């Protein structure tokens with residue numbers, strides 16, 4: 001992975017954390033799953049030792065890729081998905 005700000009490959013891998021950790025939750029997840037963080041995806045952080053830029057990646061599952069890659073570009077909302 002390269003720093004998107006300066007192009008350096010000197011990135012330090014880490015995690016964003018607070019008391020309970022930080023995770024990615026797709027906004028189209030059902031309300032109760034969002035409340036209890038069920039199905040949330042782990043986030044990895046990479047910080048550039050040269051310019052201090054930080055970039056993030058998300059651990060998507062194969063099921064996530066199959067689900068979201070069926071649409072190109074901006075993801076449609078739930079109602080548009082159901083109508084297609």
Ligand SMILES: [Zn+2]
Pocket residue numbers: 003004005006007008048049050051052053
């Ligand atoms: Zn950098």
